[in-house]
Amino acid sequence: MITIPPLVGMVLSGPALAHVPLLGLWWAGYLAFFAVGLWLRSRRRPRYLPAARTYMLVTAALALVLLVAAPSLAVWALPYAPLVVVTMWCSAHRKDRSLLNDTVTVVAAGLMTAVAYDAGTPGLWGGPGSAVGPPGGSADGALGGWTWTWLVTALVTAYFLGTVLYVKTNIRERGNRAYLVASVAFHGAGAAATAALASAGLVTPAHALVWGALAVRAAAVPLVAARLGRPVRPLVIGVGEIVFSVLVAATLLVG
Incomplete structure (x- = not known):
């Protein structure tokens, strides 16, 4: 689910240099999402914080690289922001296996098809x-x-x-x-x-x-x-x- 959508988008648009930091950001972001979710579900136990912090820093660094390479992609933060808020709320309330959280996660992954296409194509x-x-x-x-x-x-x-x-x-x-x-x-x-x-x-x-x-x-x-x-x-x-x-x-x- 975290691989097929961006790869499909890349094929639709054709390869572009912006796809390199985009894929790195997407996969690092997924690891950060998983680590932060685990930390929230554990009721913020300190032992889970280092991994969450590390992946978040890597994600932030790759986001900066992507913004330099393709600043127009920043617009995609708008649809992704509420999806992240919902899934973090689900993790904090131990509803990470709920249908709501699964749906939000799938929508975020599926949307990467369009994001990857945009990264290789001018004009959103x-x-x-x-x-x-x-x-x-x-x-x-x-x-x-x-x-x-x-x-x-x-x-x-x-x-x-x-x-x-x-x-x-x-x-x-x-x-x-x-x-x-x-x-x-x-x-x-x-x-x-x-x-x-x-x-x-x-x-x-x-x-x-x-x-x-x-x-x-x-x-x-x-x-x-x-x-x-x-x-x-x-x-x-x-x-x-x-x-x-x-x-x-x-x-x-x-x-």
Whole structure:
């Protein structure tokens, strides 16, 4: 989740020097987020503070480098600030495994698709010359630039949001019918939406097929595990998510 979105954005825009400090900032920021969250959840025990301080200093240093390399990217602090506030509040109140915190974390990660695209493309949100963006666009060529990038960002984010529900139905919320229904409904809606997009020529049929497989998986895996009376091992779930995340990205980027 912290790797696929920025890499997809980089492919959409093409590589740029600003991507180097951006990736460093993103990954260091994630480590800082994890360390500070652990410190907050421990009720501010001193032993967790050195790691939190170190990662925060590294993050701040990389943020300065990025601002020098691409000062226009500072605008992205606006959508990220409330996301950070919410997730820190969740950690402070030991709600780090809540659906709210998971959703905020996924939105922050998914948004990196657009941030990485912006780092390699002049003009935020669009503007002159943004109708067609390198190195490609939608399956039929109708969408390009920021229009296509926002659609890709939405689809990547939607996949990871679905993953939150799917994983919960197999681990922490195993046997919870409400979560199972929500997961199946979410993935079913995603499959229907991408089938419509594929029919309109905006995404590849392969991408719609991936979402169809995700919808089948969302229902079949927890139900079969319940019938067998054995939970799915976290390693198996993790490997499956790696495979599907690569397929989601590949079918969006390769027309």
